[in-house]
Amino acid sequence: MSTEALSTAEGLVHAPLIHKGKVRELYDLGEHLLIVVTDRISAFDYVLDPAVPEKGKVLNGLSAFWFDKTKDLVPNHVVHTDVRKLGDLVSEPDKLAGRIMVTKKAKRIDIECVVRGYITGGGWRQYQKNGEVNGIPLPAGLRKNAKLEEPIFTPAGKNDVGHDEDISFEEMERRIGSELAAGLRKRSLLLYDYALAVCEHKSIILADCKFEFGLLGDEIILIDELFTPDSSRFWAEEKYELDIEIDSMDKEPVRTYLLGTDWDRNSPPPRLPDDVADATTARYQEIYRRLTEPTSYGFTAFQPIKY
Ligand SMILES: Nc1ncnc2c1ncn2[C@@H]1O[C@H](COP(=O)(O)OP(=O)(O)OP(=O)(O)O)[C@@H](O)[C@H]1O
Ligand SMILES: [Mg+2]
Numbered sequence: 377m378s379t380e381a382l383s384t385a386e387g388l389v390h391a392p393l394i395h396k397g398k399v400r401e402l403y404d405l406g407e408h409l410l411i412v413v414t415d416r417i418s419a420f421d422y423v424l425d426p427a428v429p430e431k432g433k434v435l436n437g438l439s440a441f442w443f444d445k446t447k448d449l450v451p452n453h454v455v456h457t458d459v460r461k462l463g464d465l466v467s468e469p470d471k472l473a474g475r476i477m478v479t480k481k482a483k484r485i486d487i488e489c490v491v492r493g494y495i496t497g498g499g500w501r502q503y504q505k506n507g508e509v510n511g512i513p514l515p516a517g518l519r520k521n522a523k524l525e526e527p528i529f530t531p532a533g534k535n536d537v538g539h540d541e542d543i544s545f546e547e548m549e550r551r552i553g554s555e556l557a558a559g560l561r562k563r564s565l566l567l568y569d570y571a572l573a574v575c576e577h578k579s580i581i582l583a584d585c586k587f588e589f590g591l592l593g594d595e596i597i598l599i600d601e602l603f604t605p606d607s608s609r610f611w612a613e614e615k616y617e618l619d620i621e622i623d624s625m626d627k628e629p630v631r632t633y634l635l636g637t638d639w640d641r642n643s644p645p646p647r648l649p650d651d652v653a654d655a656t657t658a659r660y661q662e663i664y665r666r667l668t669e670p671t672s673y674g675f676t677a678f679q680p681i682k683y
Contacts, residue, residue, distance in 0.1 A: 384414055391405055400414065412472065440457050449563075450567060452599070454479060457474075457476060482592050487552060490529070494609075495509070496584070514528075520618065560589055574667075580613060629659060
């Protein structure tokens with residue numbers, strides 16, 4: 377690939393680094409936060425080497441696209457995405473262009489708001505045990521990847537250490553109060569319905585997705601990232617089938633490669649060959665193109681109705 381991957385923005389951003397996730401870095405700009413999406417890629421909970429060129433731009437670009445489309449439905453944290461406005465706070469702005477988002481600082485609500493329109497992944501594993509997902513009983517006899525009659529809201533408690541924990545809606549109410557819990561559920565279902573319809577026009581199925589919300593005073597805003605392959609499960613319509621493990625639209629070349637090696641998943645993973653990294657870049661670019669390109673109807677994504 378022509379462009380070089382960015383595996384960290386440390387050294388390029390002259391502000392305190394306050395959090396380094398597997399993929400993103402958060403810097404403190406005082407009144408605001410700076411989110412940099414690097415090209416790092418993770419699979420099976422490991423960060424892999426090398427980073428995947430362009431991946432960070434696609435993730436940041438998709439978040440920016442969806443935050444803009446949904447801003448009238450649910451207000452969000454975006455201030456701007458223009459690296460030039462950062463001035464002396466950054467060196468080599470060209471390396472960061474397209475990967476940054478300056479956001480409002482919110483008080484994070486420690487719940488991952490998950491909506492599932494299809495029964496798959498962790499939801500499917502729960503259903504197989506007892507016919508329920510996060511305490512919501514579902515009809516008997518559903519097959520893996522089936523579309524649910526109605527999307528369901530299946531929250532998880534955010535844990536800073538270890539994995540997030542699936543909780544019932546009642547448990548969410550106990551943790552954050554009934555009024556706020558109902559408010560987050562309503563917003564999550566509205567966002568899902570909207571994005572599901574937009575994706576449908578692009579022949580993509582939005583199987584499930586995760587949102588994070590925060591408080592600015594007493595206003596609820598959407599934070600973090602929105603409808604990216606890291607927070608949502610997208611299926612190409614032409615790949616959809618019941619009972620199988622459907623290829624993810626993004627990391628499939630990486631997973632196929634790793635599963636074809638003798639790596640035990642308990643030690644550092646093998647290095648990705650260049651052709652696998654390049655194939656992954658192409659996957660990310662394809663998702664971006666498919667989601668954001670105007671359809672034959674001539675619109676990029678219809679605007680939601682204002683509530
Ligand atoms: N506007 C905001 N205000 C406050 N916190 C925010 C805002 N936007 C995002 N965050 C927080 O920033 C953090 C981003 O971290 P990130 O997702 O990169 O890593 P992580 O979730 O800790 O780990 P992983 O790499 O496994 O995803 C999250 O804790 C998220 O809740
Ligand atoms: Mg995260």
